[in-house]
Amino acid sequence: MKVIDPHIxxxxxxxxxxxxxxxxxxHTITEPSFWAGFxxxxxxxxxxxxxHISVVEHARAARFGIKHYCWIGLNSKESENLQLAEDVLKIxxxxxxxxxxxxxxEIGLNKNSRNELNVLERQLSIAAExxxxxxxxxxxxxxxxxxxxxIMEMILNEPRLQPSRVLIDHAEEHxxxxxxxxxxxxxLTLYPNSKGSPERAVDxxxxxxxxxxxxxxSADWSVSDPLATLKCANEMRRRGHTEDLINKIFYENxxxxxxxxPKFEAA
Amino acid sequence: MLQEKGPMQAKEALEKYFLDNRxxxxxxxxxLDRIDRYSGSPExxxxxxxxxxxxxxxxxxxxxxxxxxxxxxxxxDLSSAPLEKVTDQKAYGAWKESSNEGD
Ligand SMILES: [Zn+2]
Numbered sequence: 001m002k003v004i005d006p007h008i009x010x011x012x013x014x015x016x017x018x019x020x021x022x023x024x025x026x027h028t029i030t031e032p033s034f035w036a037g038f039x040x041x042x043x044x045x046x047x048x049x050x051x052h053i054s055v056v057e058h059a060r061a062a063r064f065g066i067k068h069y070c071w072i073g074l075n076s077k078e079s080e081n082l083q084l085a086e087d088v089l090k091i092x093x094x095x096x097x098x099x100x101x102x103x104x105x106e107i108g109l110n111k112n113s114r115n116e117l118n119v120l121e122r123q124l125s126i127a128a129e130x131x132x133x134x135x136x137x138x139x140x141x142x143x144x145x146x147x148x149x150x151i152m153e154m155i156l157n158e159p160r161l162q163p164s165r166v167l168i169d170h171a172e173e174h175x176x177x178x179x180x181x182x183x184x185x186x187x188l189t190l191y192p193n194s195k196g197s198p199e200r201a202v203d204x205x206x207x208x209x210x211x212x213x214x215x216x217x218s219a220d221w222s223v224s225d226p227l228a229t230l231k232c233a234n235e236m237r238r239r240g241h242t243e244d245l246i247n248k249i250f251y252e253n254x255x256x257x258x259x260x261x262p263k264f265e266a267a
Numbered sequence: 268m269l270q271e272k273g274p275m276q277a278k279e280a281l282e283k284y285f286l287d288n289r290x291x292x293x294x295x296x297x298x299l300d301r302i303d304r305y306s307g308s309p310e311x312x313x314x315x316x317x318x319x320x321x322x323x324x325x326x327x328x329x330x331x332x333x334x335x336x337x338x339x340x341x342x343x344d345l346s347s348a349p350l351e352k353v354t355d356q357k358a359y360g361a362w363k364e365s366s367n368e369g370d
């Protein structure tokens with residue numbers, strides 16, 4: 001089977017993980033910019049990071065026959081520092097121009113603060129001016145519902161942005177309905193012991209249908225699993241879902257969303 | 268149109284997932300026992316996360332449908348104003364204000 005993982009942080013993963021992806025049929029991946037596990041001290045750290053995900057990881061993936069794309073943006077955790085944010089916003093366009101960069105992401109909210117909202121609004125206007133696609137990070141746990149609503153409102157208030165070119169990630173049972181009703185794509189993230197499980201992700205497919213849904217591993221430097229998408233596909237199979245439906249969820253859907261960028265081509 | 272609703276029968280789902288969920292029930296029971304057993308138990312039980320978890324169990328028992336969504340909403344911050352300043356980047360998994368509402 002062929003799988004596209006639209007959200008995976010390969011800069012934090014080993015070469016063995018690339019081999020496992022290749023053997024598992026995950027031959028196309030996209031890597032959003034995110035928090036490194038610590039706050040970077042200056043925009044120089046972001047220069048290096050954006051270079052890493054737009055050039056270095058692309059080449060590392062290619063050695064395994066994997067197509068690697070990236071998303072450029074300032075994550076919400078580091079948006080609380082407005083001076084740093086200002087400096088990082090200036091270098092974002094340069095990296096959006098890379099042939100591997102699909103748009104702005106993952107941008108969004110973490111604690112739903114005024115500074116985070118301010119920086120998100122600035123990044124949304126960069127996306128609007130340039131006609132870029134967007135990958136949204138929604139807050140975790142108790143902050144998710146409120147943050148998801150704030151983000152959607154902000155995007156819908158910008159007439160130059162179309163919900164069909166935005167994927168709202170880390171959706172869960174209490175946010176999927178609202179996201180889908182407003183015309184956005186949504187992502188479900190599989191975490192090994194916290195938050196989403198393969199069982200609940202497949203429940204969501206059964207409850208909300210197979211339109212505009214993507215499932216990802218979000219594998220990063222913390223407890224996570226780069227093969228989570230395959231395990232979830234297997235859970236669908238175990239329940240008796242057809243190979244056609246499994247292929248739609250794990251390949252055709254992410255391909256349809258990502259192909260809205262002229263730079264994207266699925267393996 | 269692709270089949271989405273789920274091809275399994277309810278009884279098959281029960282067969283497949285019963286043992287996993289029986290084990291999860293025992294995890295919850297022993298987690299609560301552990302809090303009872305350790306010193307400082309009364310203070311821990313006043314914590315909003317403990318109270319929220321106990322209420323979530325009630326929600327599960329008392330709901331007839333959409334239990335997952337109801338528990339998710341119960342654990343969520345339902346306010347709408349932005350936070351003025353981030354002083355704590357952490358998320359806790361429960362919302363203080365809903366844990367204090369009367370039953
Ligand atoms: Zn991520």
